[in-house]
Amino acid sequence: MADLTEDELLAEVLPLLAGPRRDRLGPGDDAAILESAGAIVATTDTMVRGRDWRDDWSSPEDVAAKVLIANLADVAAMGAVPTSILCTLVLDPQTPVDWVLRFARGLGEQCRRYAVSVAGGDLSSAPAGVAMVTIAAFGELPGDPVLRSGARPGHVLAVTGPLGRSGVGLALLEGASAGGPVGGELPAAGVAHHLRPSSPLGQGPIAAAAGASAMLDVSDGLSRDAARLARASGVVLRIDGSALAPDLNWAETYLPRDLARACVLNGGEEHSLLATFPNAASVPAYWRVLGRVETVPDGANPQVFLDERPLAEAGWDHFHPAR
């Protein structure tokens, strides 16, 4: 990358990001202009090499797909439709130009797939060895936003998308690289969701239209994210353990039972959508009921139960990565 100037590199990168022209003005000026009808949903999420990805596991295209979906899932979890992004790359000048171009090509492909445009961004240099990608994503709200705080006793808790797939993939990759219990070739289906998570983005606005009372995406693990929803709403969430059987069964095809269970309950970077609905009849197709919303007993705090037992928060914490 040190062979090119910033402007020369941008001249190579920008054509790779061309997409649907939703915005009045794309990259190249001081700022982008996002069209909107009343309100814009905005979020941002960052990935750092060595913390959020490893170059020996993730291709530049994987990194692009993963940081994009993490952002778009946050937009969908508000009940919104993603429309555009800004992308910031902060890279060691010794980063191969090929890495940057593959990242940009991958990002462009994924953005076209989701009908999202790259409205702008920033390119900056990092200390030796450092690579960091930040996306800010924007979306349109077809109706009212769905916050985390609207769950009420009597409502139904439901999820769309799997639980624990990304965690299983990470455990398989870590096991393999530690020479651990997973021998031989890595099962592609087991690691796929970790390297390139998908998210049922279209279900966000569908849930909103169906009357979802609260919603978020599972980015730091079911136990931690469900607890956030419980606290924001001031309620108890009670998860029916039997509802997790499909996820546990899938995880146990790859991992020992205890580890499989930990992946389903605490695995992050899943980007499935977790929501509450006023009643079972309002839960849309492609969602499955996980449990119910209850009143916080006198003297107790909002929290999550798995059947009769409190579910400890054990998901991802950026500053305490031990799981």
Next chain:
Amino acid sequence: MADLTEDELLAEVLPLLAGPRRDRLGPGDDAAILESAGAIVATTDTMVRGRDWRDDWSSPEDVAAKVLIANLADVAAMGAVPTSILCTLVLDPQTPVDWVLRFARGLGEQCRRYAVSVAGGDLSSAPAGVAMVTIAAFGELPGDPVLRSGARPGHVLAVTGPLGRSGVGLALLEGASAGGPVGGELPAAGVAHHLRPSSPLGQGPIAAAAGASAMLDVSDGLSRDAARLARASGVVLRIDGSALAPDLNWAETYLPRDLARACVLNGGEEHSLLATFPNAASVPAYWRVLGRVETVPDGANPQVFLDERPLAEAGWDHFHPAR
């Protein structure tokens, strides 16, 4: 920072960022909601420790003020009024909590000063020794945006704000830390604009209303940014050397003539606004005329002249920081 969980740290940081509630929803949900009347201006800019700031020169409050103004100047340079930001911190977990809290307090103060709200953000961990701050900033357009591409032959080139102040500050700091030509105590006025640049934000919309045909902010140096405007508009810009006398005189009170001249022509992080106007009568108060817009001669390229000589682009390039 490693003594707190992410949620605990956020609980300390968020109250420091409280500001005008322009947005329907602030930090704490999956995404923020930005109110808008038709279109939102969006930009993003990053600062990395060791590249964009040094901890021995810049306090956490300085870093917050500097990255904020770099973003708000981009918004103003479109002719827009800044309204809100998202802020991303990517920090080594060993970063002192005090640094984070001082950064947040400084950012909150500056945001209130500019009537901008912190709508959300992200907190992530970095490899040892790394600290990085990204802001995405948003603004409202009172009228049509002012792009870089609208300068036409016959228009007048003007600037509001100084040129070279940040460059002089950097040269003084570098000279002092190299035991160089600057001895004794550093002149506070000389380094102030480098550590905490200001930007005439309000002049962005004023220039737009006055009919500015093109505009940008001087973030990478006059020679480089003027060349960008020239290329985007397909014109020649001719700067009158005598118009730079006030900047040169100020710079020469601190530095030898050659270095002073390089600071005025090439110094970055200045965040003054550079614009073209249809004629001298339309240049608003607090702007000074720097030169004029001319036709590109047949067979030549868009470029910038200083009096009769081409002005070489020598400003900041992230991947070739030598000046």
